[in-house]
Amino acid sequence: MKLNAASIAGVGLWSLALYLGFSPLSEAxxxxxxxxxxxxxxxxxxxxxxxxxxxxxxxxxLSVIPFLIVGGLCNFGVEASLGGSWPISTGILACIGGGVYELGRRDGQAAKGR
Structure with a gap:
């Protein structure tokens, strides 16, 4: 894995997706x-x-660091298996999925509180 702009963007996207998808863990x-x-x-x-x-x-x-590490591993895995152009695309899809999950999770918590 080369350290270039595409790799940094892929790691950032995967880290954000994991941070959103595992938001209770990130809060803990x-x-x-x-x-x-x-x-x-x-x-x-x-x-x-x-x-x-x-x-x-x-x-x-400091709580972002574990997600950056795991995001880097996800980015490396996708790049190694699918090629160099896929980590950003799948990272964007993972961010969308994590964001939708987080919105649904918060809506579910708000509905329980009513």
């Missing part, structure tokens, strides 16, 4: 990272409240 990962960062902040600072403001931002940024 973000919460665990946030807890870890808050516990570290409370140990190193006498006033951890200032650091707590940054932990949510850092947790959201």
């Amino acid at each position: 990962v973000m919460e665990q990272i946030d807890r870890l960062l808050k516990s570290i902040a409370s140990r190193i600072s006498p006033e951890p409240q200032r650091l707590f403001e940054l932990t949510a931002l850092l947790a959201s940024l």
Whole structure:
């Protein structure tokens, strides 16, 4: 796999699709990272409240890393099996599917809350 614009776009699309498709998992990962960062902040600072403001931002940024790794593997698998032009096309389809799934999941949760 060459590192070019098409590969970066494919990895990004696959990562986004996985992030949307597994949104409960991404939220759980973000919460665990946030807890870890808050516990570290409370140990190193006498006033951890200032650091707590940054932990949510850092947790959201760090929670994307596992999806980038798995997205890279998906991109590599599609490129190895179907050829170089397919990872972007299938990534777009996966993003659409993940987005539709997320909309349906949220609508279902809203209907349960009524």
